[in-house]
Amino acid sequence: MLTGAGIIRFTTITAILCWVGLTIVDPVIYFEVKNNVDTGLPRFLSELFLTGYIIALYFYYQRRLADTDNLNFTDLLWRVFVTGLIATIISVCLQFFLSFFSGSKLAEHWLLLSFVYHINIGLILAFIISTFLVWKKLVLYQKTKSLLNTWHIFEYAFLGSLILYFFPHVRFNLLFSLIFAFLVGLGLVITPNLKWIAFLNFKQKWKSILLILLIILYLGYFLTYLFNNLGNELVISDLTHHVSVLAIFAFIILYAIASLLVTLFNLPTTSVFEQKLEEVVNFQRLSQPRQTGQNQEEIYDILLESAMSATFASAAWFELNHDNQNPELIAKNIGKKKIGQLAEKLKNQKHKITKLSGLTPKKMGGAGIVAHNIKDSDFKSVLVYPLEGQDERIGTMVLLKEVSDGFNKDVVNIVSTFGNQAAISIENYRLLQSAIENERYREELSIAKRVHKSLLPSTLESNDHFNITAYSKSADQVGGDYYDTHQISQDKFAFIIGDVSGKGTSAAFNMSQMKGVFHSLAQLDLDPKEFLNKANAALGRCLERTSFITLSYYVLDTSSGTIEFSRAGHCPSLFYKDAEMKVDYLKSKGLGLGIIRNQEYCKYIEVNKLKYSPGDLLVMYTDGITEAKNPQNIEFGYDRLKQVVQDNARGSVTEIQEALISSLHDFTQIEEIEDDFTTMILKFK
Numbered sequence: 066m067l068t069g070a071g072i073i074r075f076t077t078i079t080a081i082l083c084w085v086g087l088t089i090v091d092p093v094i095y096f097e098v099k100n101n102v103d104t105g106l107p108r109f110l111s112e113l114f115l116t117g118y119i120i121a122l123y124f125y126y127q128r129r130l131a132d133t134d135n136l137n138f139t140d141l142l143w144r145v146f147v148t149g150l151i152a153t154i155i156s157v158c159l160q161f162f163l164s165f166f167s168g169s170k171l172a173e174h175w176l177l178l179s180f181v182y183h184i185n186i187g188l189i190l191a192f193i194i195s196t197f198l199v200w201k202k203l204v205l206y207q208k209t210k211s212l213l214n215t216w217h218i219f220e221y222a223f224l225g226s227l228i229l230y231f232f233p234h235v236r237f238n239l240l241f242s243l244i245f246a247f248l249v250g251l252g253l254v255i256t257p258n259l260k261w262i263a264f265l266n267f268k269q270k271w272k273s274i275l276l277i278l279l280i281i282l283y284l285g286y287f288l289t290y291l292f293n294n295l296g297n298e299l300v301i302s303d304l305t306h307h308v309s310v311l312a313i314f315a316f317i318i319l320y321a322i323a324s325l326l327v328t329l330f331n332l333p334t335t336s337v338f339e340q341k342l343e344e345v346v347n348f349q350r351l352s353q354p355r356q357t358g359q360n361q362e363e364i365y366d367i368l369l370e371s372a373m374s375a376t377f378a379s380a381a382w383f384e385l386n387h388d389n390q391n392p393e394l395i396a397k398n399i400g401k402k403k404i405g406q407l408a409e410k411l412k413n414q415k416h417k418i419t420k421l422s423g424l425t426p427k428k429m430g431g432a433g434i435v436a437h438n439i440k441d442s443d444f445k446s447v448l449v450y451p452l453e454g455q456d457e458r459i460g461t462m463v464l465l466k467e468v469s470d471g472f473n474k475d476v477v478n479i480v481s482t483f484g485n486q487a488a489i490s491i492e493n494y495r496l497l498q499s500a501i502e503n504e505r506y507r508e509e510l511s512i513a514k515r516v517h518k519s520l521l522p523s524t525l526e527s528n529d530h531f532n533i534t535a536y537s538k539s540a541d542q543v544g545g546d547y548y549d550t551h552q553i554s555q556d557k558f559a560f561i562i563g564d565v566s567g568k569g570t571s572a573a574f575n576m577s578q579m580k581g582v583f584h585s586l587a588q589l590d591l592d593p594k595e596f597l598n599k600a601n602a603a604l605g606r607c608l609e610r611t612s613f614i615t616l617s618y619y620v621l622d623t624s625s626g627t628i629e630f631s632r633a634g635h636c637p638s639l640f641y642k643d644a645e646m647k648v649d650y651l652k653s654k655g656l657g658l659g660i661i662r663n664q665e666y667c668k669y670i671e672v673n674k675l676k677y678s679p680g681d682l683l684v685m686y687t688d689g690i691t692e693a694k695n696p697q698n699i700e701f702g703y704d705r706l707k708q709v710v711q712d713n714a715r716g717s718v719t720e721i722q723e724a725l726i727s728s729l730h731d732f733t734q735i736e737e738i739e740d741d742f743t744t745m746i747l748k749f750k
Contacts, residue, residue, distance in 0.1 A: 689742030
């Protein structure tokens with residue numbers, strides 16, 4: 066099966082071969098007649114080659130036009146014009162050549178004249194068949210089933226009538242006339258289908274008129290050429306004897322004249338149609354703010370452009386939050402200074418005023434009014450229209466014209482329609498934005514909860530020398546408290562507890578950075594000061610300038626029974642000496658990570674070391690415990706925390722933790738506290 070390109074190649078070759086065959090056969094036939102000789106050449110070859118040429122051209126142009134759905138109507142007319150222009154120029158040049166050498170034997174030689182004639186009829190057929198198929202696309206624009214059936218009858222009748230050319234004795238008789246009348250009648254039925262003209266804008270209509278006029282001129286020139294050669298004994302393939310060709314000429318001329326007249330008659334209404342079409346487009350733009358990626362300001366901008374275009378206003382502005390002392394203005398073709406001057410004139414002068422139904426006049430000459438005949442102003446007519454949302458006044462739209470009595474009832478109705486649609490679009494935009502923000506917050510919260518849960522360890526590292534437990538609770542869905550452990554060696558452990566500045570998702574993501582730093586550095590077996598120094602350098606590159614992290618870092622060596630620790634601005638931990646039955650805070654100098662982001666940071670960190678004994682207790686915590694408040698706005702404080710640890714120090718780590726949490730809730734008298742709180746408790750065996 067042939068592809069589109071294959072069809073074009075096949076029909077091109079066929080058309081060329083048929084034309085060459087016709088150009089050879091016709092002179093031979095003329096020579097036989099002229100000299101009364103018989104060359105044995107069949108006479109029907111002339112009819113066969115001409116018919117083959119017409120059919121090849123038909124399918125060639127039909128295939129070429131099959132992929133032109135994306136072309137507009139003027140582009141199709143331009144194709145016809147260009148084809149006719151090329152054919153006409155070649156034909157005129159040939160006529161000029163013959164005229165230039167008139168009187169010479171060359172110009173009067175029958176072979177040359179025959180060759181020139183065949184070039185002309187080849188060009189004429191190419192032009193009228195290509196035009197016929199372009200007319201087909203125009204006729205079938207917005208086709209109906211009945212129209213399609215009528216066209217098929219017309220097209221098949223045209224192709225079927227080609228057979229009549231093989232019977233010379235029926236030319237110009239009754240059958241010839243009936244077939245011609247039938248084809249022209251079908252053409253007349255089809256001709257009124259000119260819906261495509263209504264979709265041309267003003268500029269396109271003028272261009273179409275010019276192109277159609279030129280096409281008609283080409284048709285007139287070619288018809289004149291054919292009838293001038295009528296009766297010429299040299300002409301064997303006379304197109305005026307071809308009912309199909311005459312019918313195509315008639316249809317093309319009829320449709321061209323009808324298109325020309327209808328286009329001319331439609332010119333006065335074109336601007337109205339374009340205005341209505343633009344209004345529809347603007348309604349669509351206002352109705353779909355999210356689909357087009359618009360924000361509220363762009364909706365106001367579209368509203369002003371649409372209203373100005375629909376009312377032919379010279380300038381406009383939109384006053385947002387008009388009850389404020391300094392309202393926000395979005396203006397078109399007018400400056401803020403002129404707006405202020407005009408507002409004063411509207412308030413102070415007497416004008417012819419028309420109140421709009423159902424609206425109460427307010428400032429600036431009255432929202433919901435039309436002011437006419439304004440004196441001493443570039444703008445003589447002003448339309449002030451409020452935009453009302455469901456629960457509030459969104460703003461006021463003001464349209465200006467340079468002529469008096471510029472806003473009639475129809476114009477006001479258009480503005481009202483645009484205003485109402487814009488108000489609905491703005492309300493929908495706000496609701497949609499709110500829904501999107503809520504959905505985004507829920508999704509963000511869900512991600513943060515998963516991140517926060519994964520940051521805190523599911524198990525805590527320990528050995529036979531101590532017990533450990535930890536508890537953490539966020540004031541919000543996610544928090545900034547962090548604790549973790551790492552076993553450096555068989556007898557050496559690292560512990561960390563920290564608090565990220567801020568709350569919510571940003572704190573949770575900063576926690577994830579802290580976790581990565583901890584697990585990267587802890588395995589290097591660094592002393593606490595070096596650990597904090599490297600952690601500060603790493604976090605300083607990724608934390609926001611306003612963020613920081615406080616923490617305490619401990620290195621426990623169970624083989625030597627010692628603890629080394631440093632504090633980076635975090636709450637001092639509690640240490641209970643069982644032998645003395647005394648609890649104290651482990652205080653040391655330290656500055657939060659990310660506060661100073663250079664090599665000077667190590668100057669603010671010190672390392673402390675202590676020995677522990679069986680029964681001793683280390684309590685690490687965050688400030689959510691000490692800063693928790695009761696209904697009287699009194700903080701839980703360091704003393705209460707110390708006392709709770711002192712009273713419960715002989716219990717297990719789990720019992721101490723439960724006693725601490727219970728005391729905290731009893732003090733605050735609420736389950737949900739204002740800040741995150743975390744504890745990590747070690748008891749040595």
